Amino acid sequence: MRNRLFKILPALCFAVAILTGSIGTLAFQRSDYSESERRKLAAFPKFSAESIADGSFIKELDAYLADHFTCRENLRKLVAFYQTGLLNENEYNGFVRVDGSIISLQKQINEASLEYAKSRFLYVYERYLKNTGCSFYDALIPDKSAFLEDKGYPVLDFEKMEEMYGDGLSFGKDISLKEGLSLTDYYLTDSHLRQEKITEAAKAILSALGRDTKLLEKEFIQNPVYPFYGVYAGQSAMSPAPETLYYLTGGYLDKLRAFDLMTNEEFPVYDPDGCDKRDLYTLFTGGGKGLIRIDNPEGKKGELIVFRDSFGAAFAPLLAAGYSRVTLVDLRYIHPDVLSRYIRFTDQDVLFLYSETFINNSQGLR
């Protein structure tokens, strides 16, 4: 009996593997959203004569199976292990891991994207800012890749990109941030900067803007939120350990008030309980909102308008140290044509604060 069982073992293994895959995938209903990849998963295709005839049913069914396959998350980790662990390849899906930090390599300057971003900023400038009493500044936040230039990785020339970005915003004064930052200032599993590590960078910006940084000299309270898995944790499938996200409170930060200008509602500057739990970084200044105003009763009179991407969310409370009011504009969520309904551009300081990653993929700008 034992010998006979062994004899059919290869066929048995095959049958078990195939049936586990097919029955396990089709018999159990799964969520239609992938937490780790932060994307909607493919839906089961509609069966019709038309979809069969044009081949779309088969294509969509294959996509459905791939998205809903049993043990999908573990299988993705296996691929990452095979490539980087067994074959010793440099990357998995464009990700590398350096000193524990997962980095999506920015290899080439996407000139079309850079030009597009520049054209949108110029549009805003021509329409609202030109011939006002505003002062203009621009800063490009380096991606984690920028710190790999000397380590043999094929990453784009950040200094060149910074120069191109500055040239596009020729009406503004350039502020360089890279020197004051290092790889350890970023989350290990995310692209963003840690708020507790950027007070010096915020001071550098405020100094360049000619504002007082006194309020930032104080020691702030670091409030931990655990576990935090950044966006790269799932996308890279490298099974990183969770990390702790901190947000800063204490001093003037406790007195800040934030308002959504589009809905006219006040909301917490930090909202660890009400934020999107799938992306804890959204606890900073309301996550994805088009227009936000932060009032600082302790700040010196003056207003800063920041055109920004998600990196600006953690920066904003710190930049408020130099002003009584900070207005955040995210052109992904608001079209520039409607800005005049909410903001009167007169004599404010205007800062274009964007990340390298965003400028290199700026299609989302409206």
Next chain:
Amino acid sequence: MVFSSLIFIYLFLPLTMLIYFCVPVKYRNAVLLGASLIFYFCGEQLYLLLMLFEITLTYVSGRLMEKSKGRIRKAILVIFLILSFGLLGFFKYADLLHLPLPIGISFYVFQSAGYGIDVYRRKYPAEKNFLNLALYVSFFPQLIAGPIVRFETVRENLRERKLSLEGFESGILRFCIGLAKKVLIADRLFAFCTSAGSVSEGGMLLSWAEGLAYLLYVYYDFSGYSDMAIGLAKCFGFSIPENFNYPLISGSFREFWRRWHISLGSWFRDYLYFPLGGSRAGKAKHIRNLLIVWALTGLWHGASPNFLLWGLGFGVLLVCEAVFKKKEKDQGFFIKALKHVTVMTFTVILFVFFRYTNLNDAIRQLGYMFGKGAILNKDGIYLLRGGLLLLILSFIGATPVIKILAGKLIKKASNRLLEPLLKGSVIIILLTFTTAYLVDGSFSPFLYFRF
């Protein structure tokens, strides 16, 4: 539908196997034919009609040839070949209406043409059973990327075949090995080539590594597909011929082509080279015959000049080998090694033409390989560092070393149960890893689909 897809592995294949093994023997060909037509329809929809036309044409021509004699018989063959190759020429070479190339047309047209010629030569009688002939042409394991199977090799199998557990098990093992060759090795090699190709100038060493990786990629992609085809056919009780036999260990170009895409080489040999006179019609005609065959072998892969140059390149090398052929003496290790290196070097160079349909790209790549630019720059070091292990392992895997070692291991083992245990483990491991890749979505279609 492709073999390396979740639909095929987890839905189509188990359902087909289940129905096939459950129905009475007399219905099994019908089940396989139905499965083959569904398989082709899933990928090509309308072109299924084209394949059915080719099947009908082959069947009718065969039957008519058998019943006729002399000039009429010859005329039927000529009309059949003109229509079959005309179909291939229209879609593959004329490109008049800019229609997409029907998947597998080069394979099933050559298979049908071979059958027609054999019937004309009275090598075997024409198949009377339409279902059997339709299954021969459309048999899904080898329909879209070969091997090009001769009717005589499966004629008996079409009528009667014995199914055994051993055959089924070795079939699924072969299928899993082929799947792994395609998904776990060929696709990684292709990714390396793509990365190396996207670097404007990685240096001479990177260009050679890229060239070798591309050759290995084509080998793993195509031989992987052939393994899957042979394995699947075996599961259903068919025995189809080998298509690759470790070509990268060849010590001559002649040997290389006896080991690489064997079914295409033997097709051209039997239906073109020999009828032209082969090597027995004098030196000049021998050279002419070789060049004709290799030019057509190149063009079989595509209508662009790069394939013609690729084929003619091999033709010229084979001519040189034939002209300067010396009596084989016992050769020392150094001479043998030099021969292997020479064959590999020229093969890598010629596959640059295979890769780039644009000749300027091929020439630019050859320029980098022959010293235009640095020996190795920063990007080159980075890419080589990441691809070196893959290159070494895939090169070793392209030699019989693993097969020999596995055979010795099984032979030496005192426990008879080791073999099934080993086979079962290999099946599970390979299926898991390949499925992981398919789930991850990072795979590319088979290269030979476009031929």
